[in-house]
Amino acid sequence: MRIAGLAAGAIAAALLASPLSAQLSAPEQVAVQAVDAGFERDVNALEQITRVNSGTHNHEGVKAVADMLMPAFEELGFTVQWIDQSAAGRAGHLFARRLGDPDTKRILMIGHLDTVFEPSSPFTGFMRDGDRAVGPGILDDKGGVIVILSALRAMQAAGTLDGANIVVALTGDEEDAGDPLEEARCDLIEAGQWADVALGFEGLSTLDGNDAGVIARRSSSNWTLTTRSASGHSSGIFSGSSGYGAVYEMVRILDRFRAELPEENATFNVGLIAGGTPAELAEDELSATTEGKTNIIPSVAVARGDLRTLTPEQDERIVAKMRAIVADNLPGTSAEFDFESRYPPMAPTDGNRDLLAQLNRINADLGLDEQQPYPPSRRGAADISFVAPYVDGLAGMGPGGGGSHAEGEYIDLPTIARQAMRTAILVGRLARQPRD
Structure with missing residues (x-):
């Protein structure tokens, strides 16, 4: 079933009407419905954080976005922490933690608060036209942050958040990491050493019009x-x-x-x-x-x-x-x-390939097309690379769109729902798996 172009409500209806939905557990079907029900709330939240300039060097703006997000994580039972990064010349990071069964897998979800658009940029605001919205950082990576929240809310509604071990790491300087780098990324690396699985929520990649899976990303050095x-x-x-x-x-x-x-x-x-x-x-x-x-x-x-x-x-x-x-x-x-x-690079590993295989089993259960591995030469560096030496990872879990880092950056709004559904089910299943 090809449903990539459907609006959010139509996606949920098509999924749950399909015979394949029987492959989803009852809680997973609840999660799909919860994502659909919360779609307009998610778009409104995206608008609010997009309208706040959070260019990497706008420290007050980065912190303001973090302050807007903290209550949402607290409502989900997470303990939130603002990690000041003034020593590295940056605003800071928002970490949210929820610890459960010590014998099940630990999951790290990575996104970022900052954008490339500083206060001097003429590209501002939020403009929605049907299923598309335009704004600075709306795809990279404010849309990814909303996917994380939407998936976690769906898990809470389904009861699959209970007992899960999850850390959400939202860095404040992904677009221009602080110096020294060891200071700027020490908390993220520590979280990667704690985790068993890392998921990166920068934008969705596509191959020939089909969603693709990102199991590798290249390094970026000077x-x-x-x-x-x-x-x-x-x-x-x-x-x-x-x-x-x-x-x-x-x-x-x-x-x-x-x-x-x-x-x-x-x-x-x-x-x-x-x-x-x-x-x-x-x-x-x-x-x-x-x-x-x-x-x-x-x-x-x-x-x-x-x-x-x-x-x-x-x-x-x-x-x-x-x-x-x-x-x-x-x-x-x-x-x-x-x-x-x-x-550093995020090298393609057997563990990363296995994560994509698990996601493709979910795609089959949802009636979605299989996601092929995306060529690593076509993806840039990202924060998930810092934890790649320690943990299995899957990137490109954020929404779809285009024009990142340029005026006119846009997001395809229904992909928020599609990615949140995938994420809620994947994290819910991973959270029940025993640690190796």
Whole structure:
């Protein structure tokens, strides 16, 4: 049964009218009905939090969204905690915990409060047109937060929340993690070490118009390259006394990166470059200043870029190649390479594949199409990657839509209900499974 395009109420009606609904337990059928009944409430809650600017660097706005959400979790029997992150230059995180049977699986649900849209952005407000709504961060990730709440409310209505071990982690700086990173992510990592399963509630991925499952995401790391050379009159370029200059050394390195580093699931980009006498990165590393003349050999060149990989082993292998290329200097030049690991990869594992298989059994019970694994090269980094070394994970559990990080970002509202139904049943089943 293909029901992806149906509105929320029609989804529930189609599901429960289908013979396949007999595969759902009585509590699971109650959960489906509860999601449907709460749809307009969920859309109203989404509107309220979307209208509050919570750009990562708007600390008051991030905290305001957290304050709006805390009562909702408390009503569900969760203990809420605001974790101040001023030491890392960020607002903080909202964690909600509900502990039950110590012998059953522990579940971590991950989303984020912040958006890329700071108060200076002209993109504001909330506009609904039927089954679509537009607003800053409405998909990434305020819609994901609403999916979490909708699923938990459905579980409460069905009685499947009782005895469950759940931590909800809503970070306040997913779009621009605080520094030092160890401080900014220590609470999330601790929760990942506690958990048996992690679910990430950023947006739903699709393949050929069908919902897909995200069992892997790539890393996101930064690198800085600086090349140096003695300066002098351009007439001496390439000579033994003057060497090749900083720009040619920079070009040599970047061209060898292009020719020698490509491999499956890895990408590397040069986002900024400058060269001259001198050239210098700005303190925020988002711009550079330089000057020079055509008849002067450039003394310094700088470049900044990123690296994205699928596994820690791939990351280590490519960085080792980069360092070897950087060290093979042209005459009269030197080079420095600094690598900053930020978001680790979420590698595809058997445990992640098993989670998707469990979700697909739920899809079959709901009469929904099977979700195929989404290509990891098409998903960016996310907070679930920080807990990937410790726990089985499934990402892309948030709603569907498009235009993330740009004016006009939108959400397909019925997907809130579809994802909440899937989540309520999946978490309810996981919460009854014994710990390994």
